[in-house]
Amino acid sequence: MKKIEFLLIIVISLNLTNAKYHNNVFSEELVIKELNNNFVNTYFQFTTQWNFKTNENDLLHTDLLSRSISELFLHYDIIELHVTLSNGLWKHEFWGFPVDSSGSGAELYVWFKNHLSQEEIKRQWIELSEALSGLLCASFSFVEETNTISPHYSYRPTSSWNVPLNSSFIRYAALPREVVCTENLTPWKKLLPCDPQEGFMSLLNAQYIYSTNFHSLGIHVRQLCIDKTCSNAILESKQTVNLVHDLKLFGGSEWSIRKLFGQGLNGACSVSSSSKIYLDITDKDFEISPKPLNIITSKKGGSETTYGEYDVKKWTGTGINKMINIAIVNKKHKTIPITNPPPLFAKRFLQGTGKERGKIVNQITNSHWSNLNLVVMENFPWFVPIYLHTLKLRVGNKEIKATAIKYIPGEQRKRAYHLEVAFSIPAKTTVEMSIEFDYIFLRWQEYPPDANHGQYIPSSVISTMLPIALNYTSLPIEASLYVESFNATRSSYFLRIHTEALLINLPTPDFSMPYNVICLACTVVALAFGPLHNMTTKRLVLQKKEEAKKTFLGKLKDKLFKKKEKPE
Amino acid sequence: MNKRLLYSLVLSGAIRYFISISKYSKSIENHVEVSTPLNSFKRLKEGVFLYNNGIDPYIGDIFHENPFILITASFLLNNFADFISLIFIFVDLVTAVFIFYGTKGISKKNFKKQQLEVSTYAEGTEEIQFNESDINNVPFYCALAYLFNPYSILNCVGQTTTVWSNLILSLMVYALSKELKLLCLILLALETQRNFYPFILIVPIALAFSENSKSKNINRLMTILLFAGIFGGLNYLAFIQMSSWKFIDSTYGFIIHCRDLTPNIGLFWYFFTEMFDHFRQLFLYTFQLNTTILYLFPLTLTFKESPEFLLTILLSLITIFSSYPCIGAIAFYMSLIPLWKRVSPFMSHNFIVMTTFLVTSILGPTVYHLWMYANSANANFYFGVTLVFSTSQIFLLTDLCFAYLKRKFCLSHGVSFDKTMKLSLE
Numbered sequence: 001m002k003k004i005e006f007l008l009i010i011v012i013s014l015n016l017t018n019a020k021y022h023n024n025v026f027s028e029e030l031v032i033k034e035l036n037n038n039f040v041n042t043y044f045q046f047t048t049q050w051n052f053k054t055n056e057n058d059l060l061h062t063d064l065l066s067r068s069i070s071e072l073f074l075h076y077d078i079i080e081l082h083v084t085l086s087n088g089l090w091k092h093e094f095w096g097f098p099v100d101s102s103g104s105g106a107e108l109y110v111w112f113k114n115h116l117s118q119e120e121i122k123r124q125w126i127e128l129s130e131a132l133s134g135l136l137c138a139s140f141s142f143v144e145e146t147n148t149i150s151p152h153y154s155y156r157p158t159s160s161w162n163v164p165l166n167s168s169f170i171r172y173a174a175l176p177r178e179v180v181c182t183e184n185l186t187p188w189k190k191l192l193p194c195d196p197q198e199g200f201m202s203l204l205n206a207q208y209i210y211s212t213n214f215h216s217l218g219i220h221v222r223q224l225c226i227d228k229t230c231s232n233a234i235l236e237s238k239q240t241v242n243l244v245h246d247l248k249l250f251g252g253s254e255w256s257i258r259k260l261f262g263q264g265l266n267g268a269c270s271v272s273s274s275s276k277i278y279l280d281i282t283d284k285d286f287e288i289s290p291k292p293l294n295i296i297t298s299k300k301g302g303s304e305t306t307y308g309e310y311d312v313k314k315w316t317g318t319g320i321n322k323m324i325n326i327a328i329v330n331k332k333h334k335t336i337p338i339t340n341p342p343p344l345f346a347k348r349f350l351q352g353t354g355k356e357r358g359k360i361v362n363q364i365t366n367s368h369w370s371n372l373n374l375v376v377m378e379n380f381p382w383f384v385p386i387y388l389h390t391l392k393l394r395v396g397n398k399e400i401k402a403t404a405i406k407y408i409p410g411e412q413r414k415r416a417y418h419l420e421v422a423f424s425i426p427a428k429t430t431v432e433m434s435i436e437f438d439y440i441f442l443r444w445q446e447y448p449p450d451a452n453h454g455q456y457i458p459s460s461v462i463s464t465m466l467p468i469a470l471n472y473t474s475l476p477i478e479a480s481l482y483v484e485s486f487n488a489t490r491s492s493y494f495l496r497i498h499t500e501a502l503l504i505n506l507p508t509p510d511f512s513m514p515y516n517v518i519c520l521a522c523t524v525v526a527l528a529f530g531p532l533h534n535m536t537t538k539r540l541v542l543q544k545k546e547e548a549k550k551t552f553l554g555k556l557k558d559k560l561f562k563k564k565e566k567p568e
Numbered sequence: 569m570n571k572r573l574l575y576s577l578v579l580s581g582a583i584r585y586f587i588s589i590s591k592y593s594k595s596i597e598n599h600v601e602v603s604t605p606l607n608s609f610k611r612l613k614e615g616v617f618l619y620n621n622g623i624d625p626y627i628g629d630i631f632h633e634n635p636f637i638l639i640t641a642s643f644l645l646n647n648f649a650d651f652i653s654l655i656f657i658f659v660d661l662v663t664a665v666f667i668f669y670g671t672k673g674i675s676k677k678n679f680k681k682q683q684l685e686v687s688t689y690a691e692g693t694e695e696i697q698f699n700e701s702d703i704n705n706v707p708f709y710c711a712l713a714y715l716f717n718p719y720s721i722l723n724c725v726g727q728t729t730t731v732w733s734n735l736i737l738s739l740m741v742y743a744l745s746k747e748l749k750l751l752c753l754i755l756l757a758l759e760t761q762r763n764f765y766p767f768i769l770i771v772p773i774a775l776a777f778s779e780n781s782k783s784k785n786i787n788r789l790m791t792i793l794l795f796a797g798i799f800g801g802l803n804y805l806a807f808i809q810m811s812s813w814k815f816i817d818s819t820y821g822f823i824i825h826c827r828d829l830t831p832n833i834g835l836f837w838y839f840f841t842e843m844f845d846h847f848r849q850l851f852l853y854t855f856q857l858n859t860t861i862l863y864l865f866p867l868t869l870t871f872k873e874s875p876e877f878l879l880t881i882l883l884s885l886i887t888i889f890s891s892y893p894c895i896g897a898i899a900f901y902m903s904l905i906p907l908w909k910r911v912s913p914f915m916s917h918n919f920i921v922m923t924t925f926l927v928t929s930i931l932g933p934t935v936y937h938l939w940m941y942a943n944s945a946n947a948n949f950y951f952g953v954t955l956v957f958s959t960s961q962i963f964l965l966t967d968l969c970f971a972y973l974k975r976k977f978c979l980s981h982g983v984s985f986d987k988t989m990k991l992s993l994e
Contacts, residue, residue: 091834185871262795353941354940355940355941356598356941382629383728384726385630387614387630388614388617388618389608389614389617389618405621408627408629409618409628409629411628412828438830440828441829441830441837441841442829442841443829443840443841443845444841445844461794465699507908507940507947508946508947510946510948513948514844517838517839517842517951518842518851520951521835521955524835524955524959525835525855525858526891526964527963528863528888528889528962528965528966529858531966532863532867532966532969534993535870535969535970535973535993536863536867536870537866538993538994539993539994540973540974540992540994541991541992541993541994542981543989543990543992543994544989544990545988545989545990
């Protein structure tokens with residue numbers, strides 16, 4: 001019983017039937033926050049909400065929403081889609097929690113409608129990932145049955161549908177090898193209704209974005225029902241960019257929008273209903289130029305945050321032809337920031353030497369003053385066979401027990417290893433979760449190009465419900481805009497974080513040897529075949545030695561001897 | 569029980585025990601020469617763990633033992649987890665005892681058979697005839713060959729399921745010598761379930777049981793049918809136990825298709841790593857035929873008068889050419905070789921074979937370490953050593969066969985012939 005109660009906490013009910021809804025609204029938001037050690041986090045969110053009738057082919061007649069996105073919903077029977085393309089590592093311990101966590105490389109998960117059979121979902125999932133591959137110029141075509149899992153405990157729908165969906169309708173895949181670059185940004189921008197040179201999008205210059213320490217592009221689309229039968233629904237598309245800039249590259253700790261993005265802001269997007277910048281000014285020892293028009297204080301879950309708000313729509317009216325720039329000046333450097341680690345953070349690494357046996361370790365730290373229940377999800381590729389009996393959860397030297405384990409063993413060339421472990425992590429401790437695996441030998445044609453670079457293991461996903469909102473910046477589940485997260489006090493806060501992806505170096509064969517190996521191994525087989533064939537088909541007889549002695553060498557000697565004799 | 573056998577049991581048991589409590593036991597267990605995907609103790613533990621937690625171990629990629637081993641291991645690990653290494657040592661010693669009594673029976677039978685034919689033998693062949701003292705000596709040598717063979721010691725310390733295989737095989741040899749047909753067939757079926765290849769041993773067994781019957785062919789056919797029935801029945805029992813047929817593919821399919829390419833001492837792993845995909849099936853089936861039925865009929869026709877010799881030869885053949893060979897299986901067929909003590913004077917490659925065994929046994933783990941841990945060698949080094957190791961085993965096998973034929977020839981033609989004459993195959 002306890003097990004079930006524990007798992008239910010992750011289930012989030014979503015009731016939108018009475019929520020306010022918008023027909024065709026586009027909003028752009030930019031949240032800027034200074035992080036510790038001279039880093040700045042900028043988070044862009046472009047939200048489109050569109051009311052449509054689900055029983056008609058209304059989905060094809062879009063206005064602000066990109067038709068490419070609505071077509072995905074029409075053709076693949078999905079109700080929720082999340083795609084992220086990230087590079088770099090978000091350091092939770094120092095930077096707190098991101099608004100939107102993403103695994104390194106490409107990550108994709110989708111909820112399908114319940115009228116599909118499992119076979120249909122299998123097909124739709126592959127086709128959808130191929131469509132996304134074309135849409136975003138990313139390698140989603142590498143999503144196959146072999147690296148897809150259906151998370152059991154870690155994911156719940158954030159969309160709404162007329163019946164509750166269980167984990168058999170979600171598909172999740174991660175491609176940690178994916179390199180994210182400008183070829184993904186350009187098609188991503190095209191999904192937005194504005195001109196790329198207009199509004200907040202004008203700040204997204206590839207040259208500046210891809211020189212950051214961490215960057216993540218995301219598309220999060222969901223369907224929200226307005227009535228109970230879900231004939232009237234909202235399609236909400238959220239496109240996000242999350243960046244972490246290293247101020248050392250800009251020569252000092254003072255920064256401005258122009259420094260970070262190479263240019264100022266030339267106003268708001270003309271079709272947007274709101275364009276706002278929120279600058280986190282909690283306990284800051286700097287001056288801002290220009291000063292924010294509006295100061296917002298957000299209190300939630302025991303933490304207080306102050307934001308300076310800039311309404312770019314209004315601002316444009318006053319300063320035509322002027323690029324908008326927000327600058328941080330006159331830093332006092334008098335206060336030394338005390339790093340308050342967030343309630344939960346994790347590290348992940350490989351243990352062991354050699355290429356025979358290894359161990360994957362997740363170190364998860366709870367710095368909060370009470371127990372935290374969490375679920376760790378691992379998605380190991382088929383070439384990383386893990387031993388479940390070696391799974392250990394340890395606090396110091398003491399072992400703790402998992403509350404629930406979901407494990408689907410992998411199969412070579414067919415299925416990934418899917419492991420979800422739910423456990424309770426005691427207050428102020430670090431839990432070490434470790435599992436052993438074998439390095440295996442693949443067929444020579446299965447190694448990727450540059451085989452000695454190694455193979456990636458996707459990030460593990462940690463999900464929990466936090467009792468306090470310290471460092472917590474994510475949006476509440478029902479919220480669409482960042483502004484709705486202000487003062488959103490809840491009984492608990494759902495948090496998902498991703499750990500590092502790992503790189504393992506599998507032993508490699510000699511790729512230049514196939515012919516030699518085939519010849520040599522066949523020779524050894526022939527060494528057995530020859531004598532056995534002789535013995536079983538011939539008879540033993542006594543022969544005169546002289547006759548038998550005429551070997552090749554003997555003949556050669558005879559000839560040489562004769563040749564030498566001749567000239568004499 | 570024989571006194572000297574008892575002493576050697578105690579001594580070899582002590583050797584096994586002290587190695588297994590030493591710090592080396594873990595690294596012995598981890599060696600690829602000892603543990604293969606088919607017999608590793610770690611995989612067995614994983615299978616039992618999954619089974620006890622309600623997850624079908626056969627849908628995964630780790631566990632490939634048959635359901636009976638799964639249930640036995642589950643029982644042992646749940647009740648006697650602290651005594652596992654002692655149980656393995658005990659099983660290994662019991663194996664040696666059964667080898668002793670099994671080979672004793674076979675020696676007796678060989679001697680009796682010889683009594684009937686001895687009048688046809690040439691003069692002066694006493695030296696190569698079975699001797700009455702052999703009945704006491706040979707079984708002891710066989711037991712010694714098993715007890716003190718470094719391969720079987722390492723195999724036992726490594727706690728592989730090959731230890732159980734060897735027990736089943738030694739019991740089978742014992743049942744064969746005591747003419748317990750049903751027991752013999754059940755044991756063969758059990759071993760076939762574990763390792764698949766031993767099914768070809770039904771041929772020498774059918775030959776052995778038909779020796780004293782009037783209608784030999786019908787008797788042989790009945791034996792084979794009975795074996796097929798028992799084997800089918802055992803699989804059906806396993807199906808009832810697991811309530812799924814998934815284990816068939818996960819055990820026999822895994823062996824036949826050689827899905828795991830982890831290095832081992834056999835010929836398969838590197839060959840199928842480097843194989844071109846469109847030839848994979850062709851070579852896979854060629855290699856499997858080579859291991860099983862290619863030599864079965866010619867060898868049977870050649871050695872049909874001594875089913876026990878045929879058994880030794882076939883056992884070594886399937887060990888050399890199986891997809892996941894390990895040193896434990898080699899130790900077993902080696903322990904049967906002293907049975908043919910009177911054949912050994914005709915063996916000519918002993919020195920070469922023994923030297924190669926010695927060199928490759930040391931060189932193999934060394935180059936493997938260099939490849940996996942020191943990064944200063946690559947796969948080719950280890951492949952080269954395993955090739956030589958297989959070659960030396962093949963030499964041993966063919967030398968034994970040829971020596972047997974020579975002895976047979978000499979028994980009827982006499983051992984002393986003109987120096988200018990030579991025995992050769994025509």
